[in-house]
Amino acid sequence: MTNVLLVGLILILALIGGHLVKFVRVPEVVGYFFIGLFLGPSFSEILTHEVVAAMEVFSEIALGLILFSIGAIFEFEHLKQVGKQTFYLTLYVMSGTIVTVFLTLLLLGNNWQVALLLGVIATEISPIATILVLRELNSEGPLTETVYNILALNNVGCLLVFGVATFLIRLIGGGEAATPLFIFAGKEIFFLLWGLIGSIAFGMVIGYVLALWGKRIEEHGEVLILVLGMILVVVGATHWLGLSPLIATMTMGATLINLAKESQHLFDVLGKTDPPLYAIFFVLAGAHLQLSSLLVIGLSGIGYTVARVIGKAIGAYFGAKRLAYPDTVRSYLGLTLVPHAGVAIGLALQLRSIFPQYAEVISAIILGSVLINEVVGPVITRIAIGRAGEMREEHPASFEAI
Amino acid sequence: MKSSPPIHSWKYHAVILMGAILVLVAGVFIRNSIIKKTEYSEATLLQALQTEVLQLKTSLKKNDLEAIADIVAAASQKAAGAVVSVTAMGSAAPPRPITTFNDYRPDKRQQAELGNSLMPGVSGLLLDATGEILTTSAIAATAKEFQILFADGTKRTAQLIGVNTPEHLALLRLQQNENLPPVPERSAGKPTETGAWLIRLGRTPAGRQSVALGWLEAIRRDAVGREAYFLDAEFTPELDGGPTINLDGQLVGINVFRRDLGKGIMIPLEHAIMVAQTIKGDAQTAPQSWIGIEWQDLGEAMKESLSVSQGALITQVAANSPAQKAGLRAMDIIVQAAGKEIRTARELSAAIQQIPASTKLRLTLRRAGTTQEVEVETASFEGASAPQLPTVGFGLELAQTSSPQGVEIRAVRPLSAAAQLGLQSGDFIQAINGTALRSASELQQQQRVLPPQAPQLWLIRRGEQSFYLTLKEGVKAL
Numbered sequence: 001m002t003n004v005l006l007v008g009l010i011l012i013l014a015l016i017g018g019h020l021v022k023f024v025r026v027p028e029v030v031g032y033f034f035i036g037l038f039l040g041p042s043f044s045e046i047l048t049h050e051v052v053a054a055m056e057v058f059s060e061i062a063l064g065l066i067l068f069s070i071g072a073i074f075e076f077e078h079l080k081q082v083g084k085q086t087f088y089l090t091l092y093v094m095s096g097t098i099v100t101v102f103l104t105l106l107l108l109g110n111n112w113q114v115a116l117l118l119g120v121i122a123t124e125i126s127p128i129a130t131i132l133v134l135r136e137l138n139s140e141g142p143l144t145e146t147v148y149n150i151l152a153l154n155n156v157g158c159l160l161v162f163g164v165a166t167f168l169i170r171l172i173g174g175g176e177a178a179t180p181l182f183i184f185a186g187k188e189i190f191f192l193l194w195g196l197i198g199s200i201a202f203g204m205v206i207g208y209v210l211a212l213w214g215k216r217i218e219e220h221g222e223v224l225i226l227v228l229g230m231i232l233v234v235v236g237a238t239h240w241l242g243l244s245p246l247i248a249t250m251t252m253g254a255t256l257i258n259l260a261k262e263s264q265h266l267f268d269v270l271g272k273t274d275p276p277l278y279a280i281f282f283v284l285a286g287a288h289l290q291l292s293s294l295l296v297i298g299l300s301g302i303g304y305t306v307a308r309v310i311g312k313a314i315g316a317y318f319g320a321k322r323l324a325y326p327d328t329v330r331s332y333l334g335l336t337l338v339p340h341a342g343v344a345i346g347l348a349l350q351l352r353s354i355f356p357q358y359a360e361v362i363s364a365i366i367l368g369s370v371l372i373n374e375v376v377g378p379v380i381t382r383i384a385i386g387r388a389g390e391m392r393e394e395h396p397a398s399f400e401a402i
Numbered sequence: 403m404k405s406s407p408p409i410h411s412w413k414y415h416a417v418i419l420m421g422a423i424l425v426l427v428a429g430v431f432i433r434n435s436i437i438k439k440t441e442y443s444e445a446t447l448l449q450a451l452q453t454e455v456l457q458l459k460t461s462l463k464k465n466d467l468e469a470i471a472d473i474v475a476a477a478s479q480k481a482a483g484a485v486v487s488v489t490a491m492g493s494a495a496p497p498r499p500i501t502t503f504n505d506y507r508p509d510k511r512q513q514a515e516l517g518n519s520l521m522p523g524v525s526g527l528l529l530d531a532t533g534e535i536l537t538t539s540a541i542a543a544t545a546k547e548f549q550i551l552f553a554d555g556t557k558r559t560a561q562l563i564g565v566n567t568p569e570h571l572a573l574l575r576l577q578q579n580e581n582l583p584p585v586p587e588r589s590a591g592k593p594t595e596t597g598a599w600l601i602r603l604g605r606t607p608a609g610r611q612s613v614a615l616g617w618l619e620a621i622r623r624d625a626v627g628r629e630a631y632f633l634d635a636e637f638t639p640e641l642d643g644g645p646t647i648n649l650d651g652q653l654v655g656i657n658v659f660r661r662d663l664g665k666g667i668m669i670p671l672e673h674a675i676m677v678a679q680t681i682k683g684d685a686q687t688a689p690q691s692w693i694g695i696e697w698q699d700l701g702e703a704m705k706e707s708l709s710v711s712q713g714a715l716i717t718q719v720a721a722n723s724p725a726q727k728a729g730l731r732a733m734d735i736i737v738q739a740a741g742k743e744i745r746t747a748r749e750l751s752a753a754i755q756q757i758p759a760s761t762k763l764r765l766t767l768r769r770a771g772t773t774q775e776v777e778v779e780t781a782s783f784e785g786a787s788a789p790q791l792p793t794v795g796f797g798l799e800l801a802q803t804s805s806p807q808g809v810e811i812r813a814v815r816p817l818s819a820a821a822q823l824g825l826q827s828g829d830f831i832q833a834i835n836g837t838a839l840r841s842a843s844e845l846q847q848q849q850r851v852l853p854p855q856a857p858q859l860w861l862i863r864r865g866e867q868s869f870y871l872t873l874k875e876g877v878k879a880l
Contacts, residue, residue, distance in 0.1 A: 187436055190432060190433070190436065191433075194429050194432075194433060197425060197429070198425065198426060198429040200422075201421075201422040201423070201425040201426045201429070202422075202426055204418070204419070204422040205419065205422045205423055205426060208415070208419050208422075241429075241430060241433070242433055242437075259415075
């Protein structure tokens with residue numbers, strides 16, 4: 001089967017899958033994901049590892065697009081209003097998650113390194129799954145807005161705590177004894193800072209270019225070309241430079257929105273153009289995973305999955321209460337943030353080279369948990385949004401609009 | 403997109419932008435310097451991978467070669483004990499170099515080896531526990547007693563039992579046959595086919611084992627049905643007389659160098675052992691009498707041209723021998739001896755040697771188309787001795803053509819005085835005692851004139867080099 005045919009098949013099957021799950025009030029993304037599972041190695045083996053790897057470019061584009069649109073949240077005026085509050089709330093949610101997961105896994109008999117690493121990985125929230133559910137529900141309200149705000153900060157925060165945790169474990173938990181501590185520490189700190197500051201700087205530079213260039217282009221089609229091209233350049237170049245594509249694309253979006261206010265409509269345009277990419281993204285995510293990973297998830301994996309939800313709920317509850325957020329946010333924010341996906345797997349894979357001794361057990365837990373979360377997470381998010389009363393039943397874009 | 407009033411001045415943006423670019427450039431620089439030290443770049447990784455693959459491939463091939471080497475080593479090890487070095491006793495001095503200088507071609511300072519062109523040591527195969535050693539006939543012409551060097555470095559003496567020159571084989575017997583190394587087993591299975599891998603073994607006079615691996619190229623038969631096995635394997639001088647074994651280390655045959663073919667061949671073991679038996683048999687039936695002739699078999703062409711159907715052709719008649727007295731001549735063909743038909747040369751040898759001395763032997767011979775009868779009185783064998791045959795000389799065979807360069811040496815007999823002196827075939831004798839020579843007859847004439855006991859100075863030309871050699875006394879016969 002040619003790859004083109006496969007892409008077509010993926011899109012059409014994803015559409016069907018998305019429609020089918022709607023009958024049981026489950027978000028489309030779960031349907032896409034099921035299609036991926038079905039096409040992947042677990043069942044039909046149509047999407048082999050090679051094909052999935054070849055189509056990975058779609059996933060990267062999709063991720064870049066969604067992070068770019070999240071970046072729009074960092075508008076200065078918007079930040080002035082909610083920035084401080086959001087920052088603290090994110091801190092609450094993250095610490096709640098880390099502490100709960102860490103303690104749970106310690107209680108389940110894991111060593112502290114594994115528990116800590118899983119705790120920081122647990123802070124990851126799949127922006128793409130969460131946002132797609134919000135979009136599908138066409139939700140609006142304080143909870144929805146808070147979710148958008150938190151997602152943006154959480155992304156940066158997650159990478160930061162992951163970096164700090166690995167640094168700590170190497171420092172205390174006996175990393176490579178061969179490397180002198182100061183050299184090792186210097187190297188580690190550099191990579192940590194480079195991943196954050198370098199990504200931000202890179203996103204800013206490209207954002208400036210995009211803003212200056214975009215001002216000279218009037219035609220809608222050309223603007224789209226420019227933005228897509230820039231996003232791809234950023235995603236591709238970050239791999240090459242060892243930067244975080246998530247932070248860089250987000251910064252690019254943030255830079256653009258602050259330099260050119262009217263670009264908001266651009267974000268809207270993108271939001272209407274990209275669904276096929278997200279469909280492919282979730283199908284591939286499904287094809288990545290194997291049902292058999294559920295068999296080896298073990299007690300720790302179940303504990304991790306449950307503790308992560310509880311930790312987010314607790315953190316969100318106390319944070320929202322302390323920061324005087326509306327009641328709906330206090331009650332449902334944690335549950336909205338359950339989706340957990342690709343970036344978590346990426347971090348787990350990264351551990352293979354950093355801590356090969358822990359990587360296996362962590363990978364098993366994360367892979368199993370992500371599989372559960374890809375299905376359950378969006379459903380929980382949908383329920384939470386529904387309970388908070390922010391769901392608007394009419395569809396965001398009808399055929400007539402197109 | 404339409405431009406909008408910026409929130410801040412352009413300077414503000416410029417500073418931010420420059421700062422971001424600076425951070426990027428610095429970061430990339432630092433990162434590269436760290437990574438270069440700690441990680442492979444993709445290109446070097448690929449190169450390392452390719453090198454590794456290449457190493458893996460070569461190591462595989464090397465393993466194959468080593469496996470072959472192991473097989474050869476294991477096989478030769480099995481037979482090694484029975485492979486001995488055979489050298490003639492009473493060897494001459496080792497080769498000595500002679501350097502000639504000149505002032506017109508300084509780059510061409512020349513050095514010649516004045517080696518004695520002594521038969522180099524050949525190899526032999528210990529046949530059984532009685533101490534019989536099969537070797538090449540080439541060595542047998544040089545001596546009656548030989549030094550045998552075994553694999554473990556022990557040296558023993560062996561005597562010549564006999565030679566079969568047409569078969570190129572000779573049989574020796576050790577004087578002591580205690581504590582001999584085991585004799586390798588003989589290949590008993592199916593006959594060796596062309597294409598089979600075989601190993602030639604030999605031992606150098608220094609005691610080192612020589613091994614040559616090759617496959618059996620062809621098996622050819624000569625006119626009398628003897629089989630010669632041609633191997634695609636190196637044939638160094640010391641392999642002559644050694645055994646050929648198969649990959650299992652079993653004896654297959656004997657290596658001999660055939661001067662007529664200019665090639666080393668293998669004589670199959672069964673045939674070689676049969677030849678050894680005849681040599682032994684001939685030796686056991688000690689001759690009682692002699693008449694003083696040399697003879698040979700008649701070839702097919704010879705029979706036709708001489709219009710005889712069978713017989714033995716006399717090639718030489720010893721001086722003062724009974725044969726000479728009876729009027730026998732070279733070119734006579736003996737067709738009957740004592741009324742018994744002589745079909746082959748071998749039959750004549752039995753007819754002469756196995757009758758008592760002082761017997762009147764009646765020979766029927768064909769001479770120049772006529773049939774004659776001759777009576778020869780056999781003499782006791784004890785009285786016969788080699789000096790009566792005109793074979794002793796300086797050891798030179800000279801070209802009969804005259805040449806302005808001098809007299810060309812065609813061949814040098816091994817172990818002869820000429821060989822000891824260092825003469826080689828292909829050398830030119832340019833002058834003796836300052837008198838230029840052009841032909842062999844001039845040389846012989848000069849030798850008759852020169853005082854026999856006086857030293858002589860020979861000017862020899864070898865290739866582009868000329869040098870003098872000193873003879874202690876004159877040459878009586880070539």
